[in-house]
Amino acid sequence: MSHQNLPAAQFVTPVTQHFGAPLELDCGRSLPAFDMVYETYGELNAARSNAVLICHALSGDHHAAGYHHPQDAKPGWWDTCIGPGKAIDTERFHVVCPNNLGSCRGSTGPLSLDPATGKPYGPDFPIVTVRDWVRAQARLQEALDIPHWAAVIGGSLGGMNALQWAIDFPDQIRQAVMIAVAPKLSAQNIAFNEVARQAIRKDPDFHAGYYYEHGAIPSQGLMLARMLGHITYLSEDSMGQKFGRELRESKLNYDYDANFQVESYLRYQGRSFVERFDANSYLLMTKLLDYFDPAADFGDDLVAACRHIRARSLVLSFSSDWRFTTTRARELVQAMLKAETEVSFAEIQARFGHDSFLMAIPEYLGVLGAFMRSIEL
Amino acid sequence: MNSPEFRWVNDWIAPHTRVLDLGCGDGSFLSHLRRSREVRGYGLEISTDNIRQCVAAGINVIQTDLDQGLSTFETDAFDTVFLLQTLQAVRYPEALLKEMLRVGREGIITFPNFGYWRNRLQLCLGGRMPVTASLPAEWYETENIHLCTISDFENLCHRNAFRIVTRVILDAHNHPSMGGRMWPGLLGATALYRIQRR
Numbered sequence: 001m002s003h004q005n006l007p008a009a010q011f012v013t014p015v016t017q018h019f020g021a022p023l024e025l026d027c028g029r030s031l032p033a034f035d036m037v038y039e040t041y042g043e044l045n046a047a048r049s050n051a052v053l054i055c056h057a058l059s060g061d062h063h064a065a066g067y068h069h070p071q072d073a074k075p076g077w078w079d080t081c082i083g084p085g086k087a088i089d090t091e092r093f094h095v096v097c098p099n100n101l102g103s104c105r106g107s108t109g110p111l112s113l114d115p116a117t118g119k120p121y122g123p124d125f126p127i128v129t130v131r132d133w134v135r136a137q138a139r140l141q142e143a144l145d146i147p148h149w150a151a152v153i154g155g156s157l158g159g160m161n162a163l164q165w166a167i168d169f170p171d172q173i174r175q176a177v178m179i180a181v182a183p184k185l186s187a188q189n190i191a192f193n194e195v196a197r198q199a200i201r202k203d204p205d206f207h208a209g210y211y212y213e214h215g216a217i218p219s220q221g222l223m224l225a226r227m228l229g230h231i232t233y234l235s236e237d238s239m240g241q242k243f244g245r246e247l248r249e250s251k252l253n254y255d256y257d258a259n260f261q262v263e264s265y266l267r268y269q270g271r272s273f274v275e276r277f278d279a280n281s282y283l284l285m286t287k288l289l290d291y292f293d294p295a296a297d298f299g300d301d302l303v304a305a306c307r308h309i310r311a312r313s314l315v316l317s318f319s320s321d322w323r324f325t326t327t328r329a330r331e332l333v334q335a336m337l338k339a340e341t342e343v344s345f346a347e348i349q350a351r352f353g354h355d356s357f358l359m360a361i362p363e364y365l366g367v368l369g370a371f372m373r374s375i376e377l
Numbered sequence: 378m379n380s381p382e383f384r385w386v387n388d389w390i391a392p393h394t395r396v397l398d399l400g401c402g403d404g405s406f407l408s409h410l411r412r413s414r415e416v417r418g419y420g421l422e423i424s425t426d427n428i429r430q431c432v433a434a435g436i437n438v439i440q441t442d443l444d445q446g447l448s449t450f451e452t453d454a455f456d457t458v459f460l461l462q463t464l465q466a467v468r469y470p471e472a473l474l475k476e477m478l479r480v481g482r483e484g485i486i487t488f489p490n491f492g493y494w495r496n497r498l499q500l501c502l503g504g505r506m507p508v509t510a511s512l513p514a515e516w517y518e519t520e521n522i523h524l525c526t527i528s529d530f531e532n533l534c535h536r537n538a539f540r541i542v543t544r545v546i547l548d549a550h551n552h553p554s555m556g557g558r559m560w561p562g563l564l565g566a567t568a569l570y571r572i573q574r575r
Contacts (some may be wrong), residue, residue: 314432333439334449337419340395346428346440363425370433 004070012066026129037106038098042090051146054097055154055161061105064097080360087369104278123209151175155357170310179316180357182328184293193286196225222279223270235320235353306339313343314371318356394456400463404431444468447476455481464488465521492526492562542571
């Protein structure tokens with residue numbers, strides 16, 4: 001059934017939760033109050049034991065599954081995995097997906113008004129960390145009166161978020177699923193993020209981050225940042241299959257416009273990203289990713305960090321992911337094994353690169369679905 | 378359990394111990410051990426389809442190519458390491474046995490005895506590689522690349538100073554017969570060993 005014909009009750013509506021008490025942050029500052037916008041799919045059972053927390057990635061948001069309106073062109077970003085009868089089965093689980101702090105998609109972030117000045121925070125929004133995200137998500141958990149999560153699940157940065165949960169709140173999470181993750185970023189990962197940040201910060205319209213006040217948007221910089229990021233999410237193979245060296249006009253134009261299809265695709269990706277994402281948020285998210293390092297709190301000993309984990313865990317990697325490779329995922333798995341954590345690991349053969357975690361790959365959905373079905377509520 | 382040899386192996390496992398199952402398949406042996414002995418541990422498997430079945434059964438499983446060794450695991454991480462009907466399919470049997478006894482205090486190995494009389498008969502009289510109940514595939518499509526006899530295996534243990542703690546020889550019906558005790562190399566279809574470091 002196409003979503004245009006769904007009964008109104010089956011459309012999803014985001015909810016905003018306000019938190020009046022301050023949130024202390026890793027950077028030493030605090031947010032006096034904050035909002036978190038979230039969506040839920042599936043019913044919470046009477047025992048309140050079937051709640052699943054979905055953690056979104058770098059540019060993700062709370063709209064993980066389903067549709068908001070009959071006119072929506074696309075469903076939520078993880079609709080391949082979340083829904084009735086899907087790997088994360090909403091007939092069995094009550095799925096909660098919040099938008100995280102620092103984002104520009106509804107929760108408190110650089111676009112929000114700073115109560116101290118009455119103006120948007122902009123670049124003065126504190127640099128939050130994955131640990132801060134976990135603390136904020138724990139506040140949401142409390143507000144929703146969910147005693148524990150049956151599972152905390154995420155891909156990419158979301159998977160790191162899930163790992164931090166398992167370490168920081170071992171008693172409040174029964175299962176953790178970490179997909180396409182690394183225990184921390186490599187120098188190469190950080191380098192890519194730095195180029196993205198430089199692209200934004202060197203844009204003449206950036207105005208040191210106070211571009212809202214100038215009625216400007218550093219759209220060229222943000223577009224470049226996204227184009228660069230997007231390349232790292234795909235694989236050479238998948239780009240080759242999708243575009244090859246296909247030309248836009250079946251001949252070389254001997255100019256600097258987009259001659260090849262891949263060029264116009266990247267420009268399109270960059271431009272559409274500018275319409276939905278804020279540059280200060282992007283800077284913040286990349287920094288948060290760079291700072292992620294759960295072992296740092298344990299004398300750089302990842303095994304010691306993993307000894308706190310009580311959740312049964314599933315780690316998945318993808319063969320063509322060169323952003324967070326199987327080797328990086330195995331680093332985490334090895335530490336979890338040394339810490340005698342209950343963990344399973346599989347490398348999924350997939351050609352879509354890092355973005356594979358969003359794709360409907362039967363082998364991937366099979367293992368994830370099997371793990372979810374094995375959860376006792 | 379569908380394979381009767383598992384019953385023997387089961388009896389060798391102390392409750393609440395830490396185990397590692399190399400080539401754990403769909404995890405049914407670990408599931409069984411977890412119920413009967415409340416063991417903790419992991420299975421290692423190369424096939425994603427088997428991994429899916431392990432995960433569905435709540436078995437911890439790590440995708441691993443045994444030919445790459447067990448470097449993921451620390452020395453003495455386990456009480457018992459299993460290698461059930463898998464030895465003959467690995468690229469480096471000797472290295473893997475050494476690795477087993479590095480990461481585990483004890484190794485339990487089962488394999489089809491290539492010296493079983495039916496195999497000998499098919500090879501000697503028929504002049505063909507044996508195809509039997511325990512070795513059902515033709516030579517060109519078998520996964521078994523390192524078949525050995527009971528003597529071969531014991532020689533390898535001797536060479537590496539592995540101590541054979543227990544040996545059970547089963548006939549084609551998975552029974553320990555009188556004949557198997559007297560002429561194991563000839564009448565044993567399946568061999569079960571518990572080995573330790575000296």
